[in-house]
Amino acid sequence: MRRAGLRGRTRRTTVVTAVLAALLAGSAMAGCTPKETDDGRGPGDGSPGAGSVLAVKIDNASRARPHTGIDAADIVYAEQVEGGLSRLMAVYATKFPKAVGPVRSARESDLELLRQFDEPTLAFSGAQGKLLPLIDEAPLHAAPPEENSKAYYRGTDKPAPHNLYLRPGRLLKSAAGAEALTTGFEYGALPAGGTAESSHTVRFPAARFTFTWSQSRDRWLVSMDGRPSTTTDGPQMAAATVVVQYVDVRESRFKDFLGNNTPYTETVGSGRAKVLRDGRAFDADWKRPSAEDGTEFTTRDGEPLPFARGQVWVVYAKA
Incomplete structure (x- = not known):
């Protein structure tokens, strides 16, 4: 079943996300895993989509790099977005990193790509206003920061909007396992040829x-x-x-x-x-x-x- 509260969301998602960006932005700071102020709250209850993959939309602008947590993903998809630039989607099934990001907005193509999975959880920050109803209707669990505030934080390593990070362990109890990767991919020994x-x-x-x-x-x-x-x-x-x-x-x-x-x-x-x-x-x-x-x-x-x-x-x- 879809998580309660997803339907009826309007373009306020984009507005709220922008407000959060302005209020919570940290100062630029080089270094390791983006720092945060820990509020002491524990892991998520698993309700968004236990047993399914977690897909996270990743900012790939030059100011968003270096990334965090992508090395733990099972699959990384790279797609073209506006202006000929690129954006990433990292898919997690076998393990979660401590943090993933920077998280950015969803695109219409994501909905078709994610249909191969059984009700995946999609973590993203905002979307085009007219796209939000399609996200609500899609067979997935939408997990934007304004509805899952304990799972997100603003880092101090980059300026907004390139400093929003997800803590997967506060969104889902645990990774679903390799069986959730219903991609059609086959794995095996190096074939002949090439x-x-x-x-x-x-x-x-x-x-x-x-x-x-x-x-x-x-x-x-x-x-x-x-x-x-x-x-x-x-x-x-x-x-x-x-x-x-x-x-x-x-x-x-x-x-x-x-x-x-x-x-x-x-x-x-x-x-x-x-x-x-x-x-x-x-x-x-x-x-x-x-x-x-x-x-x-x-x-x-x-x-x-x-x-x-x-x-x-x-x-x-x-x-």
């Missing part, structure tokens, strides 16, 4: 992602906009598998406050992809018949293409 590749770059109109193979870490090191992507409390972010999924990116029905159209990333359908794992690149096909289905990846011969075990990055590139 080509050796040491680095791969994906470009958006105003952003870029580079993945460089590290033999010593057995991972693809992540760089964004030409700089290594470190976390506030760890080394450079790294993925076991990187998927560059070529999709249709069209105009949505929504615009931002400057009048820029919000891109809509089509994640249902089929197309081509490139899968990076173990220092090799594989040409692949992807298929997601409906929003309720996960996405299957196969070789060009139609055989399942297994991923390496560990964190998966999926970058949605324009076909």
Whole structure:
């Protein structure tokens, strides 16, 4: 069942979020995990969506970096937003970090992407006013800060709006477990074929992602906009598998406050992809018949293409 209090929310969400930003913003401060004033309240009661994944919308503007808690995610999705920039969605099923962020606003594409999970919890900060009713109607548990204040805090490491963080343990009792990752992904040994590749770059109109193979870490090191992507409390972010999924990116029905159209990333359908794992690149096909289905990846011969075990990055590139 959907959590009580979600329906009937209006564009006040955006207004309240803006007020919170103004009142609670901290001063800029470099360092480790963003600091907070602990109010002493305990963990959440699990009501938003126990047994389902937690998806968190992550700010990816340059002023929002370095990020916090993304290294603990099972999956990281990268999508194009207004002005050709990028935003991330981190999905947690097997473990929670102490904090995640900075948290930012949701997009229409998120609702279709999240339909593959069983009533996921979506943590986000605000949304376009006309999108809020669609979020209310979606089969998910919306968890914005104004309805879950004990789970969020303003850090002192960055200025608002780039300093809002989520404490997952105060939103949900525990991580749901790997069985909640109904993505359609398969995992297994390195398949035959592919080509050796040491680095791969994906470009958006105003952003870029580079993945460089590290033999010593057995991972693809992540760089964004030409700089290594470190976390506030760890080394450079790294993925076991990187998927560059070529999709249709069209105009949505929504615009931002400057009048820029919000891109809509089509994640249902089929197309081509490139899968990076173990220092090799594989040409692949992807298929997601409906929003309720996960996405299957196969070789060009139609055989399942297994991923390496560990964190998966999926970058949605324009076909």
